Amino acid sequence: MVEPLQLQDAAWALTSALELALFVQLVRRKLRQIYPLFFAYLVSVILQSIAVAALYRTENLDKGTVWAIAWVTQGVVVILRALVVVELTRSVLHRYIGIWALARKLLLGVAAVVIAYDLLLSKGQWHWLILNGIRGLELAMAAVIVTMLLFARYYRVPVDQLQRALAVGLCLYSTFYVVNYSLLERVVQQYAVLWNFLGLSAFIASLLVWISAVSRYAPSEAIAVPSAIPVELYGKLSSEVNSRLLLLNRQLVRFLHLEDRSQ
Amino acid sequence: MSLPAILLVLFALLLVGLLAWALRPPVRQIRPGLEVFDALRQSRHSSRMSHVLQALRPEDTEYLRETGQVALMQTLRRQRRRIALDYLNQLQEEFEMLLEISRVLAVMSPEVAGVQEMERLKLSLAFSANCAFLRWKLRLGLQPFSGFTLLSNMATDIARQLDAATTRIAEAAVRASEQSALGHKEFDGL
Numbered sequence: 001m002v003e004p005l006q007l008q009d010a011a012w013a014l015t016s017a018l019e020l021a022l023f024v025q026l027v028r029r030k031l032r033q034i035y036p037l038f039f040a041y042l043v044s045v046i047l048q049s050i051a052v053a054a055l056y057r058t059e060n061l062d063k064g065t066v067w068a069i070a071w072v073t074q075g076v077v078v079i080l081r082a083l084v085v086v087e088l089t090r091s092v093l094h095r096y097i098g099i100w101a102l103a104r105k106l107l108l109g110v111a112a113v114v115i116a117y118d119l120l121l122s123k124g125q126w127h128w129l130i131l132n133g134i135r136g137l138e139l140a141m142a143a144v145i146v147t148m149l150l151f152a153r154y155y156r157v158p159v160d161q162l163q164r165a166l167a168v169g170l171c172l173y174s175t176f177y178v179v180n181y182s183l184l185e186r187v188v189q190q191y192a193v194l195w196n197f198l199g200l201s202a203f204i205a206s207l208l209v210w211i212s213a214v215s216r217y218a219p220s221e222a223i224a225v226p227s228a229i230p231v232e233l234y235g236k237l238s239s240e241v242n243s244r245l246l247l248l249n250r251q252l253v254r255f256l257h258l259e260d261r262s263q
Numbered sequence: 264m265s266l267p268a269i270l271l272v273l274f275a276l277l278l279v280g281l282l283a284w285a286l287r288p289p290v291r292q293i294r295p296g297l298e299v300f301d302a303l304r305q306s307r308h309s310s311r312m313s314h315v316l317q318a319l320r321p322e323d324t325e326y327l328r329e330t331g332q333v334a335l336m337q338t339l340r341r342q343r344r345r346i347a348l349d350y351l352n353q354l355q356e357e358f359e360m361l362l363e364i365s366r367v368l369a370v371m372s373p374e375v376a377g378v379q380e381m382e383r384l385k386l387s388l389a390f391s392a393n394c395a396f397l398r399w400k401l402r403l404g405l406q407p408f409s410g411f412t413l414l415s416n417m418a419t420d421i422a423r424q425l426d427a428a429t430t431r432i433a434e435a436a437v438r439a440s441e442q443s444a445l446g447h448k449e450f451d452g453l
Contacts, residue, residue, distance in 0.1 A: 096370050096371075097373045098369060098370075098371075098372040098373050099369055099370060102377050102380060105377065106377075117267075118271065120267075121265075121267050121268070121271075135271075139271065139274070139275060142275065142278045143274075143278060145282070146278045146281045146282050146285060149282065149285035149286065150281065150285045152285075153285050153289060154366070154384070155366050155369060155370050156289055156363075156366055156367075156370070157370065164286060167282075168282065168286070171278065171279075171282050172279070172282075175275040175276070175278050175279050178271060178272070178275040179272050179275050179276070182268045182269075182271050182272045182275075183272065
């Protein structure tokens with residue numbers, strides 16, 4: 001039977017291999033210029049893996065120091081992931097000046113509310129403040145991604161395959177983290193191996209989604225930017241839409257009067 | 264696990280569900296630009312309603328009731344309900360098309376008012392709910408007149424909102440043109 005630690009080591013090795021594969025694909029497809037923060041995030045994840053692996057193999061270091069360093073590096077990675085969410089949201093919506101300004105306010109509001117709610121659960125204990133803060137940030141990222149996609153759907157803003165894959169990978173990992181952490185919150189020390197393994201599994205799934213999308217990425221997928229309509233056309237548009245609405249309303253009124261007479 | 268933590272888990276699961284929903288392809292899509300005019304030029308369902316209204320005249324039913332032809336009266340009432348349902352479907356189609364156009368306007372507008380967008384969203388949700396309610400009332404043979412009045416008011420509200428949005432867009436376009444004439448290039452970024 002495979003030991004949990006062996007399984008975790010295998011998952012760790014697989015994660016590292018996938019991270020490197022994604023790194024190579026991003027460089028080959030020249031996507032590090034288009035998504036520099038995503039590229040920086042991937043580099044930070046690779047460096048974190050190397051740092052944590054080196055730490056665990058270093059003797060004469062007390063467990064508390066290792067734990068603290070591991071969580072600080074995790075904090076850096078989470079902040080970079082949050083910046084990737086900002087980069088992704090901007091890449092989807094920034095072409096549309098009006099709705100991008102509206103979306104910024106909405107998404108910031110969503111993120112602030114989610115983080116505030118999660119931090120309230122810490123009850124002022126710094127240990128839980130850090131852990132809950134990271135969970136709050138993860139949940140806020142997922143909420144922002146979903147809100148952004150709903151926003152894009154409502155306004156029919158095109159979201160290309162790579163943007164969708166980035167959104168799915170980030171959102172699924174973040175939600176999985178929140179569920180995993182919330183379920184094991186009070187017993188995280190006893191089930192650290194299981195917790196790490198489940199977290200790695202979710203990250204592997206995200207990496208596979210990203211690798212698949214990056215491998216299929218074609219530069220010709222550029223989204224057409226809508227141009228502003230000249231004033232005369234706006235005037236024509238306005239009168240056409242309004243006359244049509246008035247006609248619709250008039251028909252309704254006629255229908256109502258006829259029905260009322262039947263009562 | 265505490266109740267707040269359970270709520271967090273439920274919220275996370277809700278997000279996964281919404282993610283799946285948000286990634287579905289849109290049912291209807293108008294591309295910005297001149298296609299808006301193509302959409303506006305499409306045939307108007309409401310303009311064909313004169314025949315429908317003629318068929319709904321109350322004298323027909325009253326006359327049949329007085330002459331004791333109850334079976335025929337019931338048949339006519341069934342037809343009348345079907346006609347009303349068709350009318351409702353067409354009304355909803357037009358309403359959704361106008362909403363679609365208002366979205367295109369928002370996408371092309373350099374300035375979008377959050378309050379008005381939220382009002383339009385609420386209006387569209389209310390319109391959909393009322394349409395569904397009226398449809399059921401008609402299917403059950405109930406009198407849906409008050410509901411139609413509500414839908415009529417909604418159509419008026421959205422017309423007013425669209426007019427205000429279009430005026431803002433025109434003003435923004437004029438300002439941008441003036442800046443461009445003075446040597447500024449901001450409008451190119453749109």
